[in-house]
Amino acid sequence: MKRSPFLMLTWSSLKAYFRNRGAIFFSLLVPLMIMGIFGLINFGNSTPSVNIGVVDQAHNQVSGRIISSLQGIKAVKLHTGALDSERHELQQGNRDLVAVLPASIGQGSTAITAYYNQGNPQNSQVAIAIMNQFVDRASFAFAGISPSLTLDTRPVQSRNLTYVDFLVPGMIALSIMQTGLFGVVFTFVQWKQRGILRRLMATPMRVSDFFFSQLATRLTTVALQIVVLLAVGLFVFHFHFAGNLLYLLIVGIIGGGIFLAMGLAISGASKSEETAAPIANLVSLPLMFLSGIFFSRSNMPEWLQTITQYSPLTYVSDALRSISIDGASLWAIRTDLLGIFIWLAIAVVIATRLFKWEVV
Known part of the structure; x- marks a missing residue:
């Protein structure tokens, strides 16, 4: 053949x-x-995170509540320390934001100073938004006021590509x-x-x-x-x-x-x-x-x-x-x-x- x-x-x-x-x-x-x-x-598969440093000068119930709330967020890498060391880390680019919780926090109207990384505006704005959210929550809780608006979150099954x-x-x-x-x-x-x-x-x-x-x-x-x-x-x-x-x-x-x-x-x-x-x-x-x-x-x-x-x-x-x-x-x-x-x-x-x- x-x-x-x-x-x-x-x-x-x-x-x-x-x-x-x-x-x-x-x-x-x-x-x-x-x-x-x-x-x-x-x-692209890792969760985006921001580095936030906290200087706790109050060591009271309100500051503890803010710190514990931040620790519960997966997108936040929380660091605590003294003001000089945290500001040094910020200047080295290792922090996106450093928040100073003053000793007077929880005793009336108090301003929390937040130093942010100007060289990384995207992460800094995310860190500022997170801090604003938890400062507001802590303020409402301290004043005994219930927020008039709340967010109702509901999970939806979707593709996890x-x-x-x-x-x-x-x-x-x-x-x-x-x-x-x-x-x-x-x-x-x-x-x-x-x-x-x-x-x-x-x-x-x-x-x-x-x-x-x-x-x-x-x-x-x-x-x-x-x-x-x-x-x-x-x-x-x-x-x-x-x-x-x-x-x-x-x-x-x-x-x-x-x-x-x-x-x-x-x-x-x-x-x-x-x-x-x-x-x-x-x-x-x-x-x-x-x-x-x-x-x-x-x-x-x-x-x-x-x-x-x-x-x-x-x-x-x-x-x-x-x-x-x-x-x-x-x-x-x-x-x-x-x-x-x-x-x-x-x-x-x-x-x-x-x-x-x-x-x-």
């Missing part, structure tokens, strides 16, 4: 890929390492880009330099079989990366996955085609690895840091948000994140899919124009 040239080429290419330690390192282990580091740091939930889809998108760019660029440049591509053209092998086998190999590794990174996110970092794995694979594979075509274009325009590496980095680094992989693009200036919303990696990462976190369907992310297909068409046209079988 005659074996399919396409299947044979695909199988050989898969074996060669998994024997290439460098390709495995950059396409899978590097995203895993980055996800591990950022996942352990867990940016963490930074890891934002990070994992971004790392999947990053690994897809790494595979497409670096997995293709260096391999094809080496083959061109060694004359392997030229010799392959002299064989009865069809060009379509060769290219489709390379495409199948890379997209198979993309699917494997998605599964591995998703599994690590789920079982190690407790990623809250609410979507459909099949949708995730479809978007990842289509998005992978963009960067495969980019990799072919770069390898076609490069005569050696020395010229290919800077070009690949010139493409990948801006995409990596400006496409919402590690942090939300909402933190960028508005003009930069407008530009980066059209980048190929933004479309891929946003689509993966919508599927993973929001449980979105393919129809729900049709805008991102349209952007992905447009970039795929652009990348294929550029790759067709630039790719060459040998060094010119």
Whole structure:
């Protein structure tokens, strides 16, 4: 029975890929390492806190009530000490506010002096608001007056998303880009330099079989990366996955085609690895840091948000994140899919124009 040239080429290419330690390192282990580091740091998942120093010169019931109330707030890191030491900590930036409870507190109308950190106005204003709240409460209690207005708080069950939930889809998108760019660029440049591509053209092998086998190999590794990174996110970092794995694979594979075509274009325009590496980095680094992989693009200036919303990696990462976190369907992310297909068409046209079988 005659074996399919396409299947044979695909199988050989898969074996060669998994024997290439460098390709495995950059396409899978590097995203895993980055996800591990950022996942352990867990940016944005810690409760914001303010540092408040209290100088208790009264040591009476009213001052004790204020201090005990402040100690019960999770957002407050409370420090007590002498005036000189607390003001020194404030000047060193270790306190957001230092409140002085005078000896006359509780004996009539008394002003509480609060020194705040002018260099950190955001935390200082939060600390001032907290102190005002508890000073008012202590004043009402001391005067025996019931507040005319009270706040009735009621809990509502909601999603408790963490930074890891934002990070994992971004790392999947990053690994897809790494595979497409670096997995293709260096391999094809080496083959061109060694004359392997030229010799392959002299064989009865069809060009379509060769290219489709390379495409199948890379997209198979993309699917494997998605599964591995998703599994690590789920079982190690407790990623809250609410979507459909099949949708995730479809978007990842289509998005992978963009960067495969980019990799072919770069390898076609490069005569050696020395010229290919800077070009690949010139493409990948801006995409990596400006496409919402590690942090939300909402933190960028508005003009930069407008530009980066059209980048190929933004479309891929946003689509993966919508599927993973929001449980979105393919129809729900049709805008991102349209952007992905447009970039795929652009990348294929550029790759067709630039790719060459040998060094010119």
